[in-house]
């Protein structure tokens with residue numbers, strides 16, 4: 001990467017924003033400041049990736065990097081509760097709402113949190129829980145060239161910190177809503193979520209990234225998941241950004257001995273969405289599952305990039321990514337399984353299935369295996385296809401009209417992913433979105 | 442008026458003529474068996490009747506219940522009472538038999554101006570018909586035909602037929618791959634549906650099935666034409682003498698004329 005070939009204005013703009021922040025003592029005196037500074041320096045040195053970079057070959061982000069992004073106003077813009085009602089996921093332990101990155105107190109609540117579970121704003125936790133945060137915040141991601149994760153680290157102001165202590169079980173999910181709105185100037189936010197689950201803890205967290213109205217937003221998010229020994233974490237990331245919105249999200253996961261982490265990512269709206277995942281299976285017996293479903297139309301793009309590292313032996317990793325592509329939409333999938341030389345008895349599987357509803361849609365799918373242990377099982381498979389015409393005929397021969405037959409097949413394709421979501425209202429809502437997108441007839 | 446009248450039907454696929462002038466009249470209450478060697482066009486005929494658009498009809502007509510069958514969409518044909526039990530039933534990931542079958546039953550009911558069946562009534566119907574063909578009803582909540590044995594797939598076809606209650610049933614090699622017990626069960630399911638207002642076309646390779654589903658007429662299909670027709674004895678004769686015998690007969694007849 002070199003800064004010469006790309007839009008330096010945007011890079012310089014971020015550097016200038018950082019300088020302004022540094023005039024504030026509270027900012028520079030925080031324990032987190034050295035990490036911010038290092039991240040910014042790294043970002044400025046490398047700049048934004050371009051399509052010349054192997055990991056960005058299929059995803060052109062010039063639209064995002066040639067825009068001057070403004071920081072949001074200091075106070076959360078007030079938005080009506082009604083505007084968020086549709087994103088509700090039923091009974092929850094806590095709801096945290098951020099508007100353009102700013103905490104919206106009136107829309108948030110933590111009533112259902114108990115058992116010593118901590119759920120608080122990251123802005124508060126940075127000071128009050130610094131000892132607990134230090135081993136995790138900024139420590140989970142190992143890939144040093146991720147420009148967007150670097151920007152988040154440099155600029156993050158708020159987000160959510162979830163701490164589930166040893167043996168605690170949170171029976172209702174935590175819902176985090178990062179909403180973006182339409183602003184006079186294109187606006188950037190840097191939300192960050194850190195979830196720490198201690199030994200044998202269990203929790204379920206939903207992050208919803210939503211666009212209200214025609215938001216001209218850039219969301220640069222980082223989600224860090226630290227899953228302790230025997231813990232079981234369910235994470236969901238739902239992307240319903242505005243039609244003009246850019247989303248660059250990074251998820252980093254650490255899995256300890258015998259732990260499980262299941263992260264399900266559903267993208268149904270946004271102009272360009274890039275999901276980077278890094279997962280490290282660090283203790284024997286760990287198991288991580290990453291599910292993905294994109295349902296795109298027009299010129300939308302979703303790019304899922306995963307890097308699963310098997311560090312310890314006897315771990316399992318599963319990647320199941322599906323996409324339904326209409327219009328001139330574009331899906332990118334790159335899943336890398338990296339097996340360290342000690343990680344014997346690794347069992348890793350990766351599949352990427354694409355359903356094309358239009359001949360203008362484009363798919364780029366790339367499995368990458370790097371295996372340094374000799375006793376492992378790694379499989380990958382990608383399928384790209386249209387709706388199975390034999391199946392359409394079979395259903396029609398039973399009496400379903402053509403639209404009903406096709407919709408049933410698309411719905412079934414999506415449902416294989418949605419069925420993995422155990423939160424009924426969330427799953428039902430996503431199912432309704434899928435059905436709503438299908439042609440009526 | 443015949444229930445089904447096929448006149449001089451020609452069908453092409455990818456430039457090859459597969460059906461070369463089929464004539465067949467099927468009256469309500471009749472069971473017709475179509476036999477013939479591999480590749481003779483039996484499945485093509487069955488699929489053309491069900492409305493598969495991969496085949497191009499170049500000549501001829503098909504009148505079903507007084508209507509132009511070839512002019513109807515496949516789903517319209519189904520709603521009007523045509524049913525095809527597929528030789529190779531497809532697997533449909535993520536769609537259970539019960540799920541699509543309820544949609545199919547209700548599409549048909551809607552077509553006839555009837556109210557939709559609610560979930561309770563539908564399950565009642567499904568239970569009864571699954572028992573008829575001894576199909577494990579657990580299979581009905583699994584993805585259609587996915588991981589089903591050959592026998593289970595065929596039973597599932599006959600089960601669907603029983604639920605949809607067709608006027609014209611076309612069974613394409615429903616007997617292949619069945620052991621004798623399964624064959625008897627399937628035949629029982631089929632026989633239950635026989636009646637004066639219904640007709641069946643039973644495509645098969647083997648006379649064996651016809652011991653259990655006794656046809657009124659047997660036709661031999663050869664290279665896209667019906668070359669010989671007769672009563673149920675014809676099937677026994679074919680079994681004993683093979684298709685070569687039909688060829689000999691045709692040759693002899695041609696020489697004599």
Ligand SMILES: Nc1ncnc2c1ncn2[C@@H]1O[C@H](COP(=O)(O)OP(=O)(O)OP(=O)(O)O)[C@@H](O)[C@H]1O
Pocket residue numbers: 454455459477478479480481482483484485486495528
């Ligand atoms: N979709 C297709 N594309 C190309 N050729 C086809 C297609 N369908 C059928 N055929 C050809 O048409 C001929 C008749 O096929 P069909 O399946 O109707 O025969 P069949 O009598 O049912 O045979 P079997 O006893 O093996 O089931 C064969 O030569 C077959 O290869």
Ligand SMILES: [Mg+2]
Pocket residue numbers: 483484485528613614
């Ligand atoms: Mg056949």
